[in-house]
Amino acid sequence: MNNRIDDVFAACRREKRKALILYLCAGDPSLDATAKLIPALAEAGADLIELGIPFSDPMADGPVIQAASQRALDAGASLKGILAMARHLQPALKTPLVLFSYFNVMLQYGLDKLAAESAAAGIHGWLTVDVPAEEAGEIQPLLDRHQLHRILLLAPTTPPERAKKLLQKAGGFVYYITVTGVTGARQAVPADLAENLASIKRLTNLPVAAGFGVSTPAMARAVAAHADGVVVGSALVKILADAPSPEAGLAKAVAFTRELAAALRK
Secondary structure, eight states, X not given: OOOHHHHHHHHHHHTTOOEEEEEEETTSSOHHHHHHHHHHHHHHTOSEEEEEOXXXXXXXXXXXXXXXXXXXXXXXXXXXXXXXXXXXXGGGOOSOEEEEEOHHHHHHHOHHHHHHHHHHTTEEEEEETTOOGGGOTTTHHHHHHTTOEEOEEEOTTOOHHHHHHHHTTOXXXXXXXXXXXXXXXXXXXXXXXXXXXXXXXXXXXXXXXXXXXXXXXXXXXXXXXXXXXXXEOHHHHHHHHHSSSHHHHHHHHHHHHHHHHHHTTO
16 A cells, blocks of 8 residues: 555654654634645644544543534534545645544545545545444445555553554554543653553554643653654644634744654754
8 A cells, every 4th residue: 555654654764753743623713724724734844634523522532622623613614624625735735634533423424435535635544533443344445445544543551462453454653642531731751651652662563653642842852752753732722722813823833833843853
């Protein structure tokens, strides 16, 4: 499978740096704002962008992303509109996109239709938050058909024997959740992070990225010492939410992205 996500991590290895993966809630505060933000963050140093699909009950997310989802829904964001936006950006965008969604939204849209439209829109992978491996049978063949990766989530509580089983079907990269609990910025890196990441790397040849809680360039650098990539979500979403205007939010988000990218190149 030739997938741009693989190309990103290969480039990072050649350049002896770690991948910067950013999460955005698509449609917060509007789809127009997201359409301007994606290429700006890519230019500022984002290697991969997760497009969060707003959902009314985002049970894995903390208050920052919950509020962003609600704002996006109130503004009229929909999966159809998000795909149309991605398709519009696709010809000029080199940074791969991952669709980050709860399964209810995807199922309602139609899985076969969604897989085909994802590929056409420049989406390179799906991260389905609430679909366990035992129930992924109706997803995997569609992703394989359209050369999309299924990004796997692993947690600190995942036993090694289950992790080994899950990793057999993973693609692109492994997303390691650094903490138990919901998304949200934290103040420090977990003490067992290095040990847990080393354990996962012994089980797979895929790149391993770590996220949940990374809130500063210093934290990103600390996580990157043990991971192949770092995911930053809530801290970026909060910057956008706290800005007095979408334009100000874009400027602050770009500056933050540049700081994160620089930290992963040191």
